[in-house]
Amino acid sequence: MQRVYINKISDFVDKDVTIKGWLYNIRSSGKLMFPEIRDGSGIIQGVVAKSTVPESVWEDFSKLTQESSIIVKGKVSKHPKKENVFELQINDLEIISLAEPYPITPKEHGVEFLMDRRHLWLRTPRQVAILRIRNEIIQSIRDYMYINGFILFDAPIFTPNACEGTTTLFATEYFDLGKAYLSQSGQLYAEAGALALGKVYTLGPTFRAENSMTRKHITEFWMMEPEMAYYDIDDNMDLIEDFLEYVVSRVLKNCAVELQTLGRDVSKLEKVKKPFPRITYDEAVEILRKKDIPLIRKTESGEEQIRPFPWGEDFGAPHEEAIVEDFEKPVMVHRWPAEAKSFYMKRDPKNPDIALGVDVLAPEGFGEIIGGSQREDSLAELEKRIKEHKLPFDDFQWYLDLRRFGSVPHSGFGLGIERMVTWICNLEHIREAIPFPRRPNRIKP
């Protein structure tokens, strides 16, 4: 008898099939039982009638516990009441392993309880849907990059120094060479790749040791960083919107069932079409001033509100929300005050106080999902900047070599995979966007 997966069950109506999976839940009604069986691809309701199955099968079903692994055989039928829903009229059961009492019931649970059992929580329909969408996002990223001539360029995880010199890094002993740090970005290495291969991208884990306890931060997250030679900041933004449109459309096309499981309002995602709004930092500040959103600065006695919003300050959560709320697409904020941005960003030739950076803010208040820029390609400027930021000059010699030997205008950006998943899936918290999230107060399971 053919073994089938539940998400393909509609192809087998009136056929006898085998399903290999686990018992998700079971309801009984005297001489009838309704086991819900999951196999990783979906859930199907089985029907077991005492009058039509052997007594041993009926007894075996009676003793089944939640999450017991089972193989069932039966005929696929249409649900008597529901459209496009299928059932399995079960006539045989093989118990592979009878599960011990299962801690995660179909009822409500708290976050801590579930996170302590993340390895089991992953089996629930909601988590399965999220991880399937994560898979589609990453696969579509790889496909987009491959189709468009980008070369996968894996950056190292052990690095000798801070890439951007700002955030706190995880340190570890590295043989006789002193401290090594876990990478917070593959960008600098991707720049070397871009000058070798033209267009490259990295896709791998990155690490930030900041004690950030918010719904948008994890300490270990996956980042995709394309880097392109002969791209300026505007080429970079062209790529960002084309890329984001592709990924979102792929999820809409291939993950309709999963989005429905999550209750996602897909009409919001369907609006993610080119072109996206591009506003300069100056224009964003104008929006904040018009809406009278102040800068909030901490003082010894508490906090003070500064209005109008002063030019040169970075945006916080309330500012991002105010900027995004009038748009239904990702918003690209570009050309930032250089003071607020990293050392490697190229200055605007028309205004040295401006850095050619771009932040992409997801709609619906999900915040920053992409940070990118045109990179500084002048050796003298970059040397000056590294000294100003008091970065270890020797460690950056190889990076400066990229400006010594055939420097070109080049650009790139970093996309936070989990933030993308959080947005697409409309999650409350980033911790659901990765199988085993790492946060400052959690390393297990």
Add this chain to the structure above:
RNA sequence: UCGACAGUAGCUCAAUGGUGGAGCAUUCGGCUGUUAACCGAAGGGUUGCAGGUUCAAGUCCUGCCUGUCGAGCCA
């Protein structure tokens, strides 16, 4: 790191300073179309830890621990 809030049965939550309860889960019984099924019964507690106020503390006070949310940092 700072601020706010919370911690009571395996889980989710109630309980005016005055004898700690319910739903679910578990066990047993009932039910031939259930949908987080339902109905009946049973078992299940050092109220996060330490101290204090009080005739009396789950409840008020202090400290600690743990967690959640927010801020900063950013993807």
